[in-house]
Amino acid sequence: MNKSLKNTLARNLKAFRLRAGLTQSDLARKAGTLQPRVAVMESAEDPTLPRLEWLARVAKALGVAVYNLLSEEATAEVKPFSSLPEDGDNLAAHLKGLGASLTGPSRKKRSFSPEAVVLGVLRVVPSSRMVECLPGLLSKRDMSYEKLLRLARERGLVNRLGFVVDVAAALAEEDADPAKASGLHALSRKLWSERDKEAEEFLMSEAPEDPEFRNWLKKKTPLPGKKWGVYGAYSLERFREAFKRAA
Numbered sequence: 001m002n003k004s005l006k007n008t009l010a011r012n013l014k015a016f017r018l019r020a021g022l023t024q025s026d027l028a029r030k031a032g033t034l035q036p037r038v039a040v041m042e043s044a045e046d047p048t049l050p051r052l053e054w055l056a057r058v059a060k061a062l063g064v065a066v067y068n069l070l071s072e073e074a075t076a077e078v079k080p081f082s083s084l085p086e087d088g089d090n091l092a093a094h095l096k097g098l099g100a101s102l103t104g105p106s107r108k109k110r111s112f113s114p115e116a117v118v119l120g121v122l123r124v125v126p127s128s129r130m131v132e133c134l135p136g137l138l139s140k141r142d143m144s145y146e147k148l149l150r151l152a153r154e155r156g157l158v159n160r161l162g163f164v165v166d167v168a169a170a171l172a173e174e175d176a177d178p179a180k181a182s183g184l185h186a187l188s189r190k191l192w193s194e195r196d197k198e199a200e201e202f203l204m205s206e207a208p209e210d211p212e213f214r215n216w217l218k219k220k221t222p223l224p225g226k227k228w229g230v231y232g233a234y235s236l237e238r239f240r241e242a243f244k245r246a247a
Contacts, residue, residue, distance in 0.1 A: 010044040030061035030156035088126035100133035101245035115147040122160040136243035138168035145187040159199045159228045162191040166224040199229035
């Protein structure tokens with residue numbers, strides 16, 4: 001019975017995840033678990049069954065009921081999430097096109113909106129340099145804040161976006177652009193109302209496992225990151241430097 005149940009769970013979990021446009025790491029981050037754990041649950045070869053509490057968190061992250069993950073007749077009729085760029089070179093090319101000072105290829109493999117590029121970088125985190133470009137772009141470029149909010153909601157990136165929006169607002173104030181700063185502060189308030197209050201994320205491609213390194217990163221995180229529960233060895237000075245280099 002357990003083998004049959006595990007086969008069903010593995011099939012449905014993977015199907016719902018793919019239809020949601022999520023990688024295993026994306027789902028792990030949204031559900032507050034680890035990517036290897038998701039991989040084990042998607043493997044029909046591994047007989048391990050999860051606790052109900054784990055299933056409930058994963059189901060919530062996918063926008064489905066626990067029943068859907070265990071039903072042999074489950075249908076993944078979930079509205080597909082908006083497409084985001086994942087390829088690092090393509091993200092770099094888009095950022096350069098928006099005015100970021102980056103090296104590397106400039107040819108875009110596929111076109112994406114500026115809003116999708118911002119969320120794509122926050123989702124994949126190809127490099128710290130790309131992340132450091134985001135506040136400057138948000139404070140200098142016109143973007144749809146409603147679209148940014150929607151994409152952040154879809155992909156569980158509200159806290160990450162909130163962090164860079166707060167940095168962008170501070171940069172706009174330093175640049176004597178009160179209108180832009182006001183708009184960014186308004187977006188920050190909307191994001192704050194929808195934040196994950198228990199978040200403990202690390203703004204890098206893979207969260208570190210070593211406890212000492214995690215604690216070191218938390219100490220190095222600037223205040224806006226600590227506010228949002230988004231940690232990484234980013235400095236406000238590097239954000240300012242990227243802002244100055246942006247077109």
